[in-house]
Amino acid sequence: xxxxxxxxxxxxxxxxxxxHPELDSEPAPLTLSPALETKEGLSLPELRELWMILSPSERxxxxxxxxxxxxxxxxxxxxxRDSSELLLALPAEEQRAWIRLLPPDDAADLTQAAPPEQRExxxxxxxxxxxxxxxxxxxxxxxEAGGLMNPRFARVRPDATxxxxxxxxxxxxxxxxxxxxxVYVLDDQQHLRGVVSFRQLFSAAAGRRVADIMHRDVLxxxxxxxxxxxxxxxxxxxxxxxxxxxQDNRVKGIVTMDDIVxxxxxxxxEDAHKVGGLEALDxxxxxxxxxxxxxxxxxxxxxxxxxxMLTATAMSHFEDEIARAVVLALFVPLIIxxxxxxxxxxxxxxxxxxALEEVKLRDWWRVMRRELAAGLALGGVLGTIGFxxxxxWQSITPAYGEHYMPxxxxxxxxxxxxxxxxxxxxxxxxxxxRRVGLDPASAxxxxxxxxxxxxxxxxxxxxxxxxxxxxxx
Amino acid sequence: xxxxxxxxxxxxxxxxxxxHPELDSEPAPLTLSPALETKEGLSLPELRELWMILSPSERxxxxxxxxxxxxxxxxxxxxxRDSSELLLALPAEEQRAWIRLLPPDDAADLTQAAPPEQRExxxxxxxxxxxxxxxxxxxxxxxEAGGLMNPRFARVRPDATxxxxxxxxxxxxxxxxxxxxxVYVLDDQQHLRGVVSFRQLFSAAAGRRVADIMHRDVLxxxxxxxxxxxxxxxxxxxxxxxxxxxQDNRVKGIVTMDDIVxxxxxxxxEDAHKVGGLEALDxxxxxxxxxxxxxxxxxxxxxxxxxxMLTATAMSHFEDEIARAVVLALFVPLIIxxxxxxxxxxxxxxxxxxALEEVKLRDWWRVMRRELAAGLALGGVLGTIGFxxxxxWQSITPAYGEHYMPxxxxxxxxxxxxxxxxxxxxxxxxxxxRRVGLDPASAxxxxxxxxxxxxxxxxxxxxxxxxxxxxxx
Numbered sequence: 001x002x003x004x005x006x007x008x009x010x011x012x013x014x015x016x017x018x019x020h021p022e023l024d025s026e027p028a029p030l031t032l033s034p035a036l037e038t039k040e041g042l043s044l045p046e047l048r049e050l051w052m053i054l055s056p057s058e059r060x061x062x063x064x065x066x067x068x069x070x071x072x073x074x075x076x077x078x079x080x081r082d083s084s085e086l087l088l089a090l091p092a093e094e095q096r097a098w099i100r101l102l103p104p105d106d107a108a109d110l111t112q113a114a115p116p117e118q119r120e121x122x123x124x125x126x127x128x129x130x131x132x133x134x135x136x137x138x139x140x141x142x143x144e145a146g147g148l149m150n151p152r153f154a155r156v157r158p159d160a161t162x163x164x165x166x167x168x169x170x171x172x173x174x175x176x177x178x179x180x181x182x183v184y185v186l187d188d189q190q191h192l193r194g195v196v197s198f199r200q201l202f203s204a205a206a207g208r209r210v211a212d213i214m215h216r217d218v219l220x221x222x223x224x225x226x227x228x229x230x231x232x233x234x235x236x237x238x239x240x241x242x243x244x245x246x247q248d249n250r251v252k253g254i255v256t257m258d259d260i261v262x263x264x265x266x267x268x269x270e271d272a273h274k275v276g277g278l279e280a281l282d283x284x285x286x287x288x289x290x291x292x293x294x295x296x297x298x299x300x301x302x303x304x305x306x307x308x309m310l311t312a313t314a315m316s317h318f319e320d321e322i323a324r325a326v327v328l329a330l331f332v333p334l335i336i337x338x339x340x341x342x343x344x345x346x347x348x349x350x351x352x353x354x355a356l357e358e359v360k361l362r363d364w365w366r367v368m369r370r371e372l373a374a375g376l377a378l379g380g381v382l383g384t385i386g387f388x389x390x391x392x393w394q395s396i397t398p399a400y401g402e403h404y405m406p407x408x409x410x411x412x413x414x415x416x417x418x419x420x421x422x423x424x425x426x427x428x429x430x431x432x433x434r435r436v437g438l439d440p441a442s443a444x445x446x447x448x449x450x451x452x453x454x455x456x457x458x459x460x461x462x463x464x465x466x467x468x469x470x471x472x473x
Numbered sequence: 474x475x476x477x478x479x480x481x482x483x484x485x486x487x488x489x490x491x492x493h494p495e496l497d498s499e500p501a502p503l504t505l506s507p508a509l510e511t512k513e514g515l516s517l518p519e520l521r522e523l524w525m526i527l528s529p530s531e532r533x534x535x536x537x538x539x540x541x542x543x544x545x546x547x548x549x550x551x552x553x554r555d556s557s558e559l560l561l562a563l564p565a566e567e568q569r570a571w572i573r574l575l576p577p578d579d580a581a582d583l584t585q586a587a588p589p590e591q592r593e594x595x596x597x598x599x600x601x602x603x604x605x606x607x608x609x610x611x612x613x614x615x616x617e618a619g620g621l622m623n624p625r626f627a628r629v630r631p632d633a634t635x636x637x638x639x640x641x642x643x644x645x646x647x648x649x650x651x652x653x654x655x656v657y658v659l660d661d662q663q664h665l666r667g668v669v670s671f672r673q674l675f676s677a678a679a680g681r682r683v684a685d686i687m688h689r690d691v692l693x694x695x696x697x698x699x700x701x702x703x704x705x706x707x708x709x710x711x712x713x714x715x716x717x718x719x720q721d722n723r724v725k726g727i728v729t730m731d732d733i734v735x736x737x738x739x740x741x742x743e744d745a746h747k748v749g750g751l752e753a754l755d756x757x758x759x760x761x762x763x764x765x766x767x768x769x770x771x772x773x774x775x776x777x778x779x780x781x782m783l784t785a786t787a788m789s790h791f792e793d794e795i796a797r798a799v800v801l802a803l804f805v806p807l808i809i810x811x812x813x814x815x816x817x818x819x820x821x822x823x824x825x826x827x828a829l830e831e832v833k834l835r836d837w838w839r840v841m842r843r844e845l846a847a848g849l850a851l852g853g854v855l856g857t858i859g860f861x862x863x864x865x866w867q868s869i870t871p872a873y874g875e876h877y878m879p880x881x882x883x884x885x886x887x888x889x890x891x892x893x894x895x896x897x898x899x900x901x902x903x904x905x906x907r908r909v910g911l912d913p914a915s916a917x918x919x920x921x922x923x924x925x926x927x928x929x930x931x932x933x934x935x936x937x938x939x940x941x942x943x944x945x946x
């Protein structure tokens with residue numbers, strides 16, 4: 001158990017107002033409670049609540065003031081980035097005890113999150129067995145099954161009896177297991193032969209052989225399988241753990257459900273950011289540096305802006321028409337935004353359905369037919385509203401001149417066309433991106449809108465020149 | 474074990490082309506493989522792959538042609554909506570065996586998903602004990618902890634020895650447990666006193682008392698706690714199960730991690746749909762009826778359209794300016810879309826950070842300061858690009874006339890203003906919605922864009938009248 005130095009860390013702030021986490025609607029002051037100065041510190045729930053907005057030195061201080069049991073609980077809960085930062089901020093002589101609290105997969109994540117020059121030293125703090133395991137784990141990419149797995153798992157031989165298996169598990173539990181959900185049945189070359197759930201092992205008659213009660217048809221993942229695929233298997237089958245095997249079906253470790261909840265959250269955040277038209281942030285919003293965040297946003301925003309410049313070019317081709325019929329300019333924002341909005345709906349639906357594997361690449365034809373119909377129906381609704389708005393407005397105040405009927409028809413037709421185009425573009429772009437090996441989530445709402453804006457202008461002014469030629473144009 | 478009638482269901486289709494699930498880029502024909510006719514049926518992996526796109530009668534047929542072990546595995550994997558539909562399509566005499574395969578929480582979900590007039594009959598198929606448990610579960614809302622929990626869990630008395638506890642668990646496992654992750658320690662009134670992990674129980678000396686090795690400080694949730702809060706606790710603590718207690722701290726059941734992965738996916742989908750500017754679909758994209766999907770999209774699209782109509786009103790106030798300087802109209806789409814795009818980025822970031830509880834309501838002030846700075850920086854970048862584009866374009870082809878400098882300044886200033894406004898509106902709207910008790914995810918990209926469009930026009934034309942008065946205006 002680590003020992004604590006109870007002095008507050010040198011960087012602590014003083015004389016600042018008290019934080020009330022329960023007053024949820026007031027702006028929080030940027031500083032810590034005086035509780036820290038009086039050496040009472042924050043309670044565990046308070047620290048969880050405030051962690052995100054504390055500075056590194058405040059974090060260290062609050063952590064060191066926690067009662068020992070609480071600080072262990074808290075340390076085990078932290079994400080790798082935070083636990084690594086915190087560990088390295090602690091005095092060197094305390095670090096060993098803390099890193100040894102972690103199971104090998106978490107120790108590997110912590111090491112990975114530390115600056116490269118610190119990694120060797122951190123590894124040297126581990127005991128021999130764990131260091132070997134951690135080194136093996138560090139060879140895997142973070143986002144593949146091998147990078148998620150725990151190399152410690154419950155194992156038995158197929159020829160053991162139920163009673164033997166249970167007492168063997170009791171010995172294993174003493175030194176090497178993390179959580180135990182299933183017992184994997186391995187032959188003497190570590191090949192995966194079967195699996196027994198605890199419930200089955202426990203409920204079976206004491207003298208039966210494991211081989212007789214095990215399931216032989218075990219679901220497993222390969223070491224290099226992508227974490228997103230692994231998370232789909234968990235979601236589909238509802239298992240608490242899945243074994244990770246090499247190409248010879250030898251078990252290397254297990255991935256457990258708790259790692260997967262994080263993966264699912266991460267993937268959903270990544271997709272949400274991309275769909276929102278920015279590069280996915282790699283740290284929580286309040287923690288990422290301003291400059292990193294600016295980079296993630298400015299790139300896409302500038303690219304979209306350059307694309308959107310085509311609207312000015314397109315509009316300049318219709319400058320004469322606008323000069324002759326200024327009324328046409330009034331409806332430009334209405335029409336292009338309708339295309340963007342319907343495109344945003346369609347791309348959101350398809351991207352999310354792809355992420356959940358509800359829709360696969362080969363379904364593009366089915367999706368296109370559906371979205372064609374949806375675009376027609378939605379465009380019809382918006383077109384009709386737009387048409388009626390012009391007719392009714394005109395009857396109240398003659399804002400659109402004597403040629404309001406051809407204008408109304410132009411608006412109706414443009415909305416129909418633009419919404420259909422937006423819906424189709426939004427739904428098919430994710431397929432196109434996936435087909436060429438890119439992330440479908442990059443078919444963001446702003447990207448689709450930009451694509452649709454230029455087309456929308458061309459549709460609108462082309463229809464206008466048909467409907468209004470001889471009258472306004 | 475259920476018995477199967479091996480005849481294909483009456484609604485099956487014949488003589489249709491073969492499906493190749495491996496050809497991922499070709500449009501899939503809408504019909505099933507002749508494998509079904511030849512009574513070979515689909516394999517379990519094939520059925521999983523194709524399930525989403527099969528008609529109800531094709532599903533029934535393919536399911537009944539699975540080998541018995543596979544069909545049980547498949548049935549246990551299905552979501553409540555699908556398993557309920559499938560069960561009700563089976564002959565009445567087979568239904569009992571299938572519904573009895575399910576643990577009480579899944580049986581409750583299945584019953585909930587069935588049409589109201591079938592529920593009584595489905596319940597009558599269960600055994601007495603399970604029926605009571607299911608009835609108790611049906612009293613909870615689907616999205617609260619009580620609606621997620623399994624009432625069967627491993628329990629021991631605090632005064633049992635480790636050996637007694639293990640052999641008692643072996644008896645419990647025989648008839649009432651689902652998965653066992655932790656053993657909960659209850660007193661004789663079922664109050665929660667502690668928890669022991671299997672690893673701890675297994676590794677403790679045989680004669681020690683449970684009370685001496687258990688953790689007394691057990692995390693639990695209340696029956697009526699919202700599933701989103703429950704999923705945050707799982708994500709934060711990484712537990713495999715959390716006990717659900719009533720107001721007197723009596724254990725009613727456990728929520729396990731596998732239920733939570735589904736919850737996390739559901740919540741992420743709901744948010745993604747809202748952010749995309751539509752009501753969240755309550756069924757997978759390829760399964761929801763066209764009319765339901767149309768409803769979910771048309772409402773928001775029409776509402777946004779009505780809002781966007783204000784742009785036409787705003788533009789009509791500047792009709793004279795446009796008539797005098799048509800060049801102004803050219804930049805309208807560019808400027809308003811930049812506001813929309815930056816707003817979409819900001820609202821996406823804040824909504825996602827709120828969903829992950831990285832940002833709370835009281836952080837609005839911190840977020841606002843950050844977004845003000847981000848808006849300034851991003852607006853500066855876009856403004857500069859826009860400014861340069863006009864200067865450079867003009868030097869190549871004099872498209873903007875002699876007064877191109879004031880036009881360039883107008884565009885620069887408008888982009889700065891519009892991006893700042895978009896960024897602020899996008900980041901603060903989610904706080905505002907949450908503050909008044911609405912879902913922050915409703916601050917969708919299209920909603921923010923609509924809000925920003927009208928303001929953007931006013932900013933643009935106001936700046937134009939300042940910079941261009943005396944020259945073009």
